[in-house]
Amino acid sequence: MTTTVSNKPSAPRVLAVLVAVITVFGALLADFVIPASAAQHLRNDAWPPHAKFHDAQYISMSILLGAVALTLLLRRGGGSRSRVWTACAILATPWLGLLAAMLFPGTAVHDPEFADIRIIGLHPQVLLALILLALLAVAVALRARQRN
Known part of the structure; x- marks a missing residue:
């Protein structure tokens, strides 16, 4: 028996594409x-080249x-459960990394001159990371509830 995967947009897929x-x-x-x-990042003259x-x-x-x-x-079949879950895991990586970076000694989410x-x-970056991770969790949960 073959399983056909619809290529039409689904809520989980749309959420993941947005993220x-x-x-x-x-x-x-x-x-x-x-x-x-x-000016607070790559164009910050106070940052040393290695930080940039x-x-x-x-x-x-x-x-x-x-x-x-x-x-x-x-791609065709991009709405399959495994593709959505894999894409969500990949997308969570930089946002989880942003949150995890706060745990390292001597780090801060903003420079003191700002x-x-x-x-x-x-902090807006932290809020954005939490919102996007929540959207990914919703996408995964919705995809888990779908049959295919």
Whole structure:
């Protein structure tokens, strides 16, 4: 018996694609392109070259992981349970890494020369990571409930 996998958009797939697009473009825009936030990252003259290297590494990694996830999700059969789950695991990687980085000694989510902006008590990057991880968890849970 063969199983056919629909290529039509499903809620889990749409959620994962949304997170993938944000993952592809988010760090690049925030850390390099948008002047106000880039001044706190790659365009921060106070940062040593090695710190800028690691931010560029994170930007590149996010683009690559998002692109791999998009490839899994947008190809024929991208709505299959295994593809959605794999894409969600891949997409969770940079966002879990962002949260885990706060656990290392001497790290901070913002440099002291910049205002410590908070939204509902959280730094915007942390809030975004939690929202995107929640969307991925919803996508996985919804996909688990579907038959195919």
